[in-house]
Amino acid sequence: MCRWLAYSGEPLKPSTVVLDAQHSLVKQSLNSPLGAETVNGDGFGFGWYPSGPDAGTQPAIFHSTEPAWNDTNLRELTEAIESPLFFSHVRAAAGPPIQQTNCHPFRYENWLFMHNGALADFHKTKRELTFAIDPSLYPHVMGTTDSEVLFHLALTFGLMEDPIAAMTTAIRLVEKVGHDNGIAFPMQGTVAVADGTTIWAFRYSSQGRTRSLFHSVDIPTLREMYPDIDRLNIFGSRAQVVVSEPLNDLPGAFREVPESTVVVLDETGYRHEPFLAEESVPV
Template sequence: MCRWLAYSGEAIHPALLILEPRHSLVAQSLNSPLGAETVNGDGFGVGWYPSTDALMPEPALFHSIEPAWHDENLRELTQAIDSPLFFSHVRAAAGPPIQQTNCHPFRHGRWMFMHNGVIAHAPRLRRDLMMALDPELFPLVHGTTDSEVVFYLAITYGLQEDPVAGLGRALRHVEEIAEAHGVRDVVQGTFAVSDGETIWAFRYSSMHKSRTLYYSVDMPTLQEMYPEVDRLRLFGARARVVVSEPLTDLPGAFVEVPESTVVTIDAGGGYREAPFLRDDAA
């Protein structure tokens, strides 16, 4: 449905990952071998937390309905800013219209969220899902995507206190509403959440056949594996990325995230995996 990446580590220009690798996110917007759709040209977005010396309490966002490969502003922006943690997303619309309010990532306070996948029969379920939102959050849903509704539903269920439990409760509620409507296998996707310090990335679907998700091995190991690759010296020891599909063909550089799993990347570059909503997994 879409492609995305999330980076954490030393501050870098986002262009180093969004534009420059052989299989960069912009390259994947034109040709995505592992995606459900080969082309992801229905808009894009970048969300970033400024470097620590910047006085900005919330992440900044840039959204466009242009295809990522066609937008000169994306190139200018990602080469000019630097950030220790950023999200980027290219969209293949599954029904909701192509408009800026439907572009990922979404933001609430210091929190960012993005999704690759779909909530099956979302228009049929939307009224019940929206009615489950905290009344104070209801007017903050500006677009028409199922992804934005899931984000605010997760906040309703406590994402800001416990991101793993909050998103888990939200997706279970989506499944309960879908079951009441006779909809099976409702949740499909990978999800990313951040508070500016930590990234939580989830691979989950109701049918336990989720969209692809990968993480990079730690940078010191990668630099030791490939000392001849000059490009790797542009990254610090804490650099980590979670991606819909690998950005490079280097063997061993990326590892697939297991099905029904949440991965956590902290500010120090540490990586942890844990089961996510596996209690009834096939």
């Protein structure tokens, strides 16, 4: 499907993790060992919140239909800016066409959203799910992906007030409409949303076999584990990433997010909460 990365912490040049890490997101776009597809070359996107006094305001976004490894603008951009919170996503198209409006992350006001996975047999449920979007939000749906519909359903159900409750309601609707149309496992994926200060990362699928998701161990712990690795000094003590797969091979540097879990990442660190755990199918 896709691969994605979300960063939060001290302002950082995004190229540090998007381009320069051992298994950076761009390298994963060429070779993704844990992905459903090895190559993710159907466009990419990058969204970031400004640093300094404007932090937490509306993010900027950059989308391209070029493969991430072939776009010089991505390097120019990620080496020129610093951001305390940013998203990046490389796409393997599952059906909807390759066009900029179908590239993640998606934005609404101060919110960013990205997804790795799919709403199964979306052509069977697209009409009903799209019509469930609040009419005031419908004009903001610019592309044709199931992911953008899921984002606007979550907005419809109160994402800006309570992201976990809104995603719960949105996914329950996806599953109900899917089941009504004979789809056994309607929801698959990992989802990240952010408001400029907090990241919510969801791992859930109707089948209980969700795409991979990891988060980093805190930097002070990593420095204790690996005191001789100078590269860790690039990062501030609050630097954290949530990723589709680990950015390096250091044992203990990344922890897998359990099935049916939401990870909440803010300035205090991580916390895990069960998410629709009672509705997933045991492996």
